[in-house]
Amino acid sequence: MQIILISDRLAKARSVTLSLRHLVGSALLAVALLFAGTAALYWISLRYAAEIRIPVLQQLVLAAQESEAERARSFVQQNLNAMAVKLGEMQAQLTRLDALGERLSSLAGMRPQEFRLSEAPGLGGAAPTLMPPQNLSLADFNEKLLTLSRDVESRNDMLGVLEAQLFEQAVKKKLMPTMLPVAAPYNASGFGKRIDPFSGQWAMHEGIDFLADAGSPVVSAAAGVVQFAGFHPQYGYVIDIDHGNDLVTRYAHLSKLFVKEGEILQRGRRIALTGNTGRSTGPHLHFEVRFRGVAQNPAKFLVLSNAVARTQ
Secondary structure, eight states: OOOEEEOTTTSOOOOEEOOOHHHHHHHHHHHHHHHHHHHHHHHHHHHHHHTTTTTHHHHHHHHHHHHHHHHHHHHHHHHHHHHHHHHHHHHHHHHHHHHHHHHHHHTOOOOOOGGSSOOOOOOOOOOOSSOOOOOOOHHHHHHHHHHHHHHHHHHHHHHHHHHHHHHHHHHHTSSSOOSSSSSOSSSSEOSEEOOOOOTTTEEOOEEEEOOOTOOOOOOOOSSEEEEEEEEETTTTTEEEOSSSSEEEEEEEEEEEEEOOOOOOOOOOOOOEEOOOOSSOOEEEEEEEEEETTTTOOHHHHHHHGGGGOOOO
């Protein structure tokens, strides 16, 4: 492309040749200058809109500020909603922990005031000096909240396992014959070899004889199921109670029975009255503990509940 320049100052006309590259470069430069000028004018207008007091510009600035504030409010509200949900979940978990703590304290035999999950523990200490105090950011708060939620859930699971173990131990304890079957001052005859009162020979005494007046209440030494309740030629009126795990207790020489076979009993339930039936020389209670059919020393079980049996 050629451009012919004519002027009074020129002796003759001149021609300038413009290539395509020159034209494209000039066009791009013009566009860049146009955009730069427009941007500068827009920035100056927004920057000094308050001083210039142009209604249109002021409305544009106000709209931009309101839009930014709305985005900020929306962001904060979304985070608050998420935190509210998480706090609700934690509150439910803490309620479960409170109830679980009460059950655990009951199973463990603790006083309620010794196991208070609902009360915040006392915290304190000297003011920090190694590092300057810093404000907690929203991201830090969310991270701490998530970590705390995971810790609460983990503790809840662990306490659940502990509750199951304590419950199992409590059940086993209730099924152990550790309660004195009769309110007797002392034992007339202990477990082991003794001289038989009828034959005068050495014989194995497979239980403990509690000296008691006829008609004294007899209670179940542990929870269980009545295996046998009736008359036996040697034991007289007798009751056998199955406590599970191959453990059976026997109450012999009774005068009156209050339970029948198959009946489920609680620990300490009155089952009979003492008497002098069967192979007996006088009113008393013969008490046996058998494991897999083999007689055990009942005193070893009674000692577990601090009811120490005095044997001869």
